[in-house]
Amino acid sequence: MRPVFYCLLALLLMACQGKQDLVKENFDFAAKQTKILLDEATPKIPLLPRTVKNDTLVCTDIYDWVSGFFPGSLWYLYEYGKDDFWKSEAEKWTALLEPVQYFYGHHDVGFMMQCSYGNGYRITQNPAYKDVLVNTAKSLCKRYNAKIGSIQSWDIKGWQAQRGWMFPVIIDNMMNLELLFNASELTGDTSFYNIAVSHADVTLNNHYRPDYSCYHVVDYDPATGLARNHHTAQGYAHESAWARGQAWGLYGFTVCYRETGYERFLKQAENIAAFIMNNPKIPTDLIPYWDYDAPNIPNEPRDASAAAITASALVQLAAISPDAKKADSYRAYANKILESLSSPAYRAEPGANHGFLLRHSVGSIPHGSEVDAPLNYADYYFLEALLKR
Ligand code: GLY
Numbered sequence: 001m002r003p004v005f006y007c008l009l010a011l012l013l014m015a016c017q018g019k020q021d022l023v024k025e026n027f028d029f030a031a032k033q034t035k036i037l038l039d040e041a042t043p044k045i046p047l048l049p050r051t052v053k054n055d056t057l058v059c060t061d062i063y064d065w066v067s068g069f070f071p072g073s074l075w076y077l078y079e080y081g082k083d084d085f086w087k088s089e090a091e092k093w094t095a096l097l098e099p100v101q102y103f104y105g106h107h108d109v110g111f112m113m114q115c116s117y118g119n120g121y122r123i124t125q126n127p128a129y130k131d132v133l134v135n136t137a138k139s140l141c142k143r144y145n146a147k148i149g150s151i152q153s154w155d156i157k158g159w160q161a162q163r164g165w166m167f168p169v170i171i172d173n174m175m176n177l178e179l180l181f182n183a184s185e186l187t188g189d190t191s192f193y194n195i196a197v198s199h200a201d202v203t204l205n206n207h208y209r210p211d212y213s214c215y216h217v218v219d220y221d222p223a224t225g226l227a228r229n230h231h232t233a234q235g236y237a238h239e240s241a242w243a244r245g246q247a248w249g250l251y252g253f254t255v256c257y258r259e260t261g262y263e264r265f266l267k268q269a270e271n272i273a274a275f276i277m278n279n280p281k282i283p284t285d286l287i288p289y290w291d292y293d294a295p296n297i298p299n300e301p302r303d304a305s306a307a308a309i310t311a312s313a314l315v316q317l318a319a320i321s322p323d324a325k326k327a328d329s330y331r332a333y334a335n336k337i338l339e340s341l342s343s344p345a346y347r348a349e350p351g352a353n354h355g356f357l358l359r360h361s362v363g364s365i366p367h368g369s370e371v372d373a374p375l376n377y378a379d380y381y382f383l384e385a386l387l388k389r
Contacts, residue, residue, distance in 0.1 A: 023386045027080045037355025046096050051373050057354045062097050065108035069380040072115030076383040079123050094120050101135040104142045107153045110176025130186055137183030137192050147225040149198040167220040171245045174252020181259040200256045204268055212271040213241035214249050234364045240293035243306035251313035258320050277333055285340040290362040304346050305361040305378035311337040312385035
């Protein structure tokens with residue numbers, strides 16, 4: 001009995017050691033890479049780093065949906081090592097987004113401000129950050145329509161105007177709800193919470209197919225509150241399963257369960273996880289193709305960003321799942337993704353990639369943008385998953 005016990009203990013300790021090594025090795029790597037990115041990006045302030053195109057760093061303005069991810073990665077670097085260098089960089093880059101608190105030109109302010117100011121407040125308790133978060137939540141709620149019970153994702157202008165939509169809601173919008181739950185907790189004002197729950201319920205009822213894959217865009221009629229169209233914008237086809245969209249849904253319903261304790265959100269997250277984890281199109285390294293139904297699999301681009309978001313969502317679902325067996329399977333799946341992303345197949349060579357961590361993500365194939373590229377949000381969710389596992 002005794003030798004068996006010591007053997008098991010040794011195996012457990014080795015597993016924990018391996019886990020720590022993966023996190024430490026990646027954060028050491030991330031610190032070095034991010035210093036390279038800082039050197040190149042700092043002269044471009046007030047723009048923020050986004051991706052690489054034609055071997056040139058591409059930056060973005062503060063009103064773009066990806067503006068919060070780089071400040072968010074800086075907060076994770078600070079949270080991991082508590083090095084004040086990263087705190088002061090995180091504060092500096094976060095402050096650039098301050099005007100966004102009053103912006104309501106699209107739904108993505110939840111992404112932008114929760115990743116930057118939200119992490120900053122969670123880590124430092126800076127009271128000024130709290131006000132910014134609450135103001136942003138108020139701005140986001142201006143896009144809420146009570147008849148539909150949802151927050152409108154995009155305005156009807158630009159390329160969206162050509163699609164004939166009236167009130168488009170995209171699955172990505174589930175990621176903005178964390179800001180509303182946060183604002184409700186910070187203020188005691190339950191209207192933020194109620195809007196988040198309503199949006200999640202309407203999404204659960206209208207975005208999902210019987211196999212728990214989701215549509216990218218559901219367009220509603222503001223007069224009746226009913227769905228008019230089920231479309232895609234960034235996936236292969238209306239009826240296909242765009243990989244990042246599945247990951248946003250998994251993450252969003254996991255947060256909704258964590259914040260509400262409602263069984264229906266847990267079941268939804270579990271069912272989405274099952275769709276992803278049992279999908280026959282998932283390659284053995286668990287990094288999905290950009291769309292589960294892309295026509296030329298296996299000759300289609302992978303999307304490392306979808307994998308990183310999935311890993312982070314699964315780590316968080318494992319931590320709150322009441323079912324120990326399912327929790328173990330979520331953790332194991334997430335760890336395998338993280339090991340793949342940490343391998344030379346996806347992680348950049350030290351000093352390369354203009355300082356971004358990961359390669360091989362897809363922004364939007366239908367729009368011909370950021371295909372097989374580094375993306376700041378792939379790096380952000382990679383660090384988040386490592387930190388939370
Ligand atoms: N929210 C846009 C995307 O996932 O590409």
